[in-house]
Amino acid sequence: AQKITQTQPGMFVQEKEAVTLDCTYDTSDPSYGLFWYKQPSSGEMIFLIYQGSYDQQNATEGRYSLNFQKARKSANLVISASQLGDSAMYFCAMRAPNTGGFKTIFGAGTRLFVKA
Amino acid sequence: DTGVSQDPRHKITKRGQNVTFRCDPISEHNRLYWYRQTLGQGPEFLTYFQNEAQLEKSRLLSDRFSAERPKGSFSTLEIQRTEQGDSAMYLCASSRAGEAHEQYFGPGTRLTVT
Numbered sequence: 001a002q003k004i005t006q007t008q009p010g011m012f013v014q015e016k017e018a019v020t021l022d023c024t025y026d027t028s029d030p031s032y033g034l035f036w037y038k039q040p041s042s043g044e045m046i047f048l049i050y051q052g053s054y055d056q057q058n059a060t061e062g063r064y065s066l067n068f069q070k071a072r073k074s075a076n077l078v079i080s081a082s083q084l085g086d087s088a089m090y091f092c093a094m095r096a097p098n099t100g101g102f103k104t105i106f107g108a109g110t111r112l113f114v115k116a
Numbered sequence: 117d118t119g120v121s122q123d124p125r126h127k128i129t130k131r132g133q134n135v136t137f138r139c140d141p142i143s144e145h146n147r148l149y150w151y152r153q154t155l156g157q158g159p160e161f162l163t164y165f166q167n168e169a170q171l172e173k174s175r176l177l178s179d180r181f182s183a184e185r186p187k188g189s190f191s192t193l194e195i196q197r198t199e200q201g202d203s204a205m206y207l208c209a210s211s212r213a214g215e216a217h218e219q220y221f222g223p224g225t226r227l228t229v230t
Contacts, residue, residue, distance in 0.1 A: 044223050103172060
């Protein structure tokens with residue numbers, strides 16, 4: 001069975017500091033993709049970053065980086081230099097086409113609060 | 117605006133009524149997905165289209181739910197005989213072909229069944 005686990009229901013971070021949001025996953029598929037999405041209070045899901053299971057290097061996109069530890073099955077999101085606008089729900093997601101078909105499964109999310 | 121659009125944004129209906137939602141994906145995207153999101157949870161996959169073909173359906177999609185994408189462009193999701201448990205946000209997303217391609221989400225349709 002495929003599963004995404006986000007163990008932090010809520011996180012607080014001071015503006016301009018870095019924060020790590022945890023994500024662990026479970027799949028028997030050797031080929032999979034990991035995604036992070038941001039969902040502000042307005043409701044739209046915004047793609048942040050992607051990591052493929054065969055990628056050798058950790059993905060980075062601006063202030064977002066993905067700490068991919070394949071052996072531990074973790075894909076933590078690191079946000080550097082937090083901004084007030086980063087306050088939102090963050091979802092980790094996975095797609096494993098060989099065993100999971102076309103669906104993407106999401107974790108329960110972590111709500112991030114950035115303090116001024 | 118060339119993003120994914122959904123209509124309506126909000127729908128209030130009485131239990132037992134039928135509702136239909138529409139999704140217009142990004143024009144060059146051939147993949148289209150429907151998800152359901154309840155409060156405090158992540159989106160749950162409902163169904164997937166590649167062009168006009170519905171290639172995968174979740175077991176969450178009971179026989180009261182049906183989705184179509186008749187010409188491989190817009191899609192509709194119909195819920196028949198709505199129940200209070202159907203109250204949720206229904207999200208549509210689209211993407212290009214290829215596993216690495218991220219999905220672009222629409223703003224969602226919030227359904228409230230009274």
